[in-house]
Amino acid sequence: MGGKSVEHLRVMAGNSMKLAMLLLVSIGAAAQTEFTPPRLADGHPNFGGIWMAASLSAAFNVEEHGASYGTPAGPSVIVDPPGGKLPYLPGMRERAADNDQHRERDPVGQCHMHGVPRVMFPPFPLEIVQDGNYVVILAETEHGIRIIPTDGRPFLKDYSAWNGDSRGHWDGDTLVVEVRGLNGRSWLDQAGNFMGAGAHVVERFRLTGKDTLDYQATVENPAVFSRPFTLRVPLRRRPADVELLEYGCIEGERDAAHLPAVDGEKK
Amino acid sequence: MKRIVGLLLQILCLFGPVLPASAHHSFTAEFDDKKPVKLEGTVVRFEFMNPHSWIYLDVKNPEGTVVRWAVETGSTNALFRRGWRKDSLRAGDRITVDAFRAKDGSNTANASTVKLPDGRQVSGASSRDGGQ
Amino acid sequence: MIRSVLIGLLFAGTAWAQGQSRDLRGIWQATGTAYQNLEGTPAQRGQPAAKSIVVDPSNGRIPYSADARKSADRNAKERETSDPLLSCFQPGVPRAALLPEPFQIFQNPDRVVIVYQHVHAYRVIFTDGRPHYDEGIEFYMGDSRGRWEGNTLVVDVTNFKPETWFDNAGNFHGNKLHVVERYTRTGADTIRYEATIEDPEVFERPWNIRVDLARHTEPNFQLLEHECERDAKGVYRHPPQFLK
Numbered sequence: 001m002g003g004k005s006v007e008h009l010r011v012m013a014g015n016s017m018k019l020a021m022l023l024l025v026s027i028g029a030a031a032q033t034e035f036t037p038p039r040l041a042d043g044h045p046n047f048g049g050i051w052m053a054a055s056l057s058a059a060f061n062v063e064e065h066g067a068s069y070g071t072p073a074g075p076s077v078i079v080d081p082p083g084g085k086l087p088y089l090p091g092m093r094e095r096a097a098d099n100d101q102h103r104e105r106d107p108v109g110q111c112h113m114h115g116v117p118r119v120m121f122p123p124f125p126l127e128i129v130q131d132g133n134y135v136v137i138l139a140e141t142e143h144g145i146r147i148i149p150t151d152g153r154p155f156l157k158d159y160s161a162w163n164g165d166s167r168g169h170w171d172g173d174t175l176v177v178e179v180r181g182l183n184g185r186s187w188l189d190q191a192g193n194f195m196g197a198g199a200h201v202v203e204r205f206r207l208t209g210k211d212t213l214d215y216q217a218t219v220e221n222p223a224v225f226s227r228p229f230t231l232r233v234p235l236r237r238r239p240a241d242v243e244l245l246e247y248g249c250i251e252g253e254r255d256a257a258h259l260p261a262v263d264g265e266k267k
Numbered sequence: 268m269k270r271i272v273g274l275l276l277q278i279l280c281l282f283g284p285v286l287p288a289s290a291h292h293s294f295t296a297e298f299d300d301k302k303p304v305k306l307e308g309t310v311v312r313f314e315f316m317n318p319h320s321w322i323y324l325d326v327k328n329p330e331g332t333v334v335r336w337a338v339e340t341g342s343t344n345a346l347f348r349r350g351w352r353k354d355s356l357r358a359g360d361r362i363t364v365d366a367f368r369a370k371d372g373s374n375t376a377n378a379s380t381v382k383l384p385d386g387r388q389v390s391g392a393s394s395r396d397g398g399q
Numbered sequence: 400m401i402r403s404v405l406i407g408l409l410f411a412g413t414a415w416a417q418g419q420s421r422d423l424r425g426i427w428q429a430t431g432t433a434y435q436n437l438e439g440t441p442a443q444r445g446q447p448a449a450k451s452i453v454v455d456p457s458n459g460r461i462p463y464s465a466d467a468r469k470s471a472d473r474n475a476k477e478r479e480t481s482d483p484l485l486s487c488f489q490p491g492v493p494r495a496a497l498l499p500e501p502f503q504i505f506q507n508p509d510r511v512v513i514v515y516q517h518v519h520a521y522r523v524i525f526t527d528g529r530p531h532y533d534e535g536i537e538f539y540m541g542d543s544r545g546r547w548e549g550n551t552l553v554v555d556v557t558n559f560k561p562e563t564w565f566d567n568a569g570n571f572h573g574n575k576l577h578v579v580e581r582y583t584r585t586g587a588d589t590i591r592y593e594a595t596i597e598d599p600e601v602f603e604r605p606w607n608i609r610v611d612l613a614r615h616t617e618p619n620f621q622l623l624e625h626e627c628e629r630d631a632k633g634v635y636r637h638p639p640q641f642l643k
Contacts, residue, residue, distance in 0.1 A: 048507065069295060069300045070293060070294045070295050070300070102296070103292070103293040103295055103296035104296040104297070106292050106293060106296070108291065108292045109291075109292035109293070109296065110628065110629070111318070111487075111628070111629075112626065112628065113519070113624075113626060122291070123291075124291070124344065127523065129505055129507060129510075129512050130507075131424065131505040131506060131507060131512075132424070134505060136505055136512065136514065138512070138514075138521055138523070140344065141291060143489070143518075143519060143520055143521055144519065145514050145519045145521055147503065147514065147621070147622060149621070153619045153621075154619070156621075156623075156641075158641055158642040159640060159641060159642070160640060160641070160642050161623075161624035161626070161640050162624060162626050163624060190292060190293045243523070243525075244523060245343070245344040245347060245348075245536070245538075246317075246489075246538040246539065246540060247317050247318075247342065247343075247344055248316070248317050248488070248489055248538075248539050249317055249318045250486070250487040250488075250627060250628075250629060251316070251317070251483075251486070251487070251488045251489070251539065251562070252314070252316035252317050252318060252319070253318060253629070254319070254321065254337075254339075255297055255318075255319070255339070258297050258369045258370075258371050258373060258375055259296055259297055260296075315536070315537075343536065347535075347536050352533070352534075352535025352536065353534075353535050353536060353537060354535065355535075
């Protein structure tokens with residue numbers, strides 16, 4: 001082959017690369033914007049239905065973890081910081097490790113509502129109901145509830161609650177929810193990762209397919225973490241015949257008597 | 268009873284093998300995976316409830332004494348979705364349970380599998396392996 | 400001509416009222432103090448005088464069997480320790496609608512969802528005709544299936560666990576409770592709430608209660624979190640939600 005052919009090949013290769021990159025970017029972009037969600041009369045996407053975390057890994061540990069007794073291996077659901085580790089301040093990871101050794105302290109074991117974001121990814125279904133200026137999330141566990149007004153009303157002042165106080169607004173087809181007033185007593189997962197009092201959470205909900213809902217939560221608490229972190233747990237729609245079942249917990253709780261004494265104030 | 272057991276097992280077969288381990292809360296605080304027990308006895312009472320259903324079982328010791336055990340299974344919701352109902356076990360049923368004993372040494376255990384009188388094994392939907 | 404216009408307006412008005420009056424959305428709370436005792440209360444410290452909300456039988460008394468009445472009296476004596484609400488139990492139906500605590504109704508085409516502030520109990524009431532669960536499972540809040548009769552939402556509630564009361568006075572039911580509720584908008588800010596209650600093992604016949612629900616119209620009113628908990632000593636507390 002002559003020099004002209006080599007040059008020709010190089011140009012072809014260069015063009016192919018550019019074409020390939022263009023295609024990849026287009027596919028990426030198309031994947032982002034291609035899905036048109038079903039809409040309610042007010043034009044907002046319809047999130048209604050029964051959902052559950054597509055992977056149950058985060059319920060056990062939001063960070064990457066190997067298999068241990070009662071827990072399967074799983075990847076990190078932390079998408080920021082890269083590296084997938086919770087950006088604990090010095091001393092805080094030790095507290096999480098201490099929780100891990102004292103799982104009797106897990107507030108979920110004591111029948112408390114799970115807190116945000118943990119309430120979004122237990123191994124039990126959730127039901128989302130939209131009605132006018134409200135998005136309601138019913139959790140099967142603990143018959144937990146989150147009522148999210150989207151009418152722009154102010155937050156409650158000086159509030160302290162397990163599931164906090166939520167306010168939502170629409171950013172195009174994404175529901176953005178800000179959560180204040182969390183009481184700091186919730187864990188992030190069964191392994192004892194925690195957020196602490198004064199945490200502030202911003203969530204983003206977006207339908208990415210007929211049966212998939214992308215859920216992300218950005219958590220910040222300068223008292224516990226060196227910087228905000230974001231986790232992502234996609235939710236998958238449950239089959240049409242699934243209904244939430246009542247989950248009364250404290251009514252039937254009989255394990256406490258067999259557990260070591262719990263110091264209710266410890267986080 | 269046989270009909271109910273048969274129906275129960277048919278429904279259970281639909282649910283297939285164990286789901287990824289999925290639990291409301293951790294099993295390890297209370298139960299010891301290094302203390303497996305096999306309990307063969309007579310059902311006194313079955314309480315279908317959350318967060319765990321309970322099987323109260325009278326177990327005869329080799330010495331001849333009868334010991335009352337409290338065996339915990341998964342939540343009502345997990346069991347119901349596996350085909351259990353509130354009368355799936357009745358007083359007088361003879362069953363065998365593979366379970367893990369409580370760390371505090373009491374006659375309390377977390378069921379892994381329950382073997383029914385006709386020999387078939389059913390999942391206890393325990394916190395350990397398939398709580399949902 | 401004027402008559403036609405008036406008839407037209409009347410028709411339109413009725414149609415408008417029709418459309419509005421199947422709307423149960425909002426935050427509601429029972430009027431009165433029936434949560435103390437469905438059969439009414441004398442005036443005493445901490446408790447105002449109140450009439451019975453039992454409208455049938457007309458004497459306002461719950462038609463217990465003789466034995467059941469004795470149990471109700473015993474519950475009343477032991478109410479400070481035996482009331483299931485003290486142990487964080489969900490309140491059951493109809494007690495949840497009568498509590499001095501708000502609840503919020505949401506509506507979708509195929510379901511009505513009621514969220515109660517009290518221990519954040521909730522009910523999903525399907526209105527698409529799907530059947531009840533079979534008898535093999537029970538719930539504190541029962542299993543609810545609804546349908547519309549004119550402008551009344553009729554909710555059939557079955558599959559109850561027996562461990563709930565109807566009020567603070569220990570009025571109770573057994574294993575065979577069946578409740579039919581009726582919700583009817585009677586004005587911009589009122590719902591008439593009626594319930595037919597039967598349990599052949601406890602009552603000699605079905606009986607009915609009736610009470611008005613009033614809308615919360617305060618600006619930005621919202622349900623607060625009401626979490627019940629049992630601390631390490633076994634004490635049930637309802638921790639405050641405000642830091643100051």
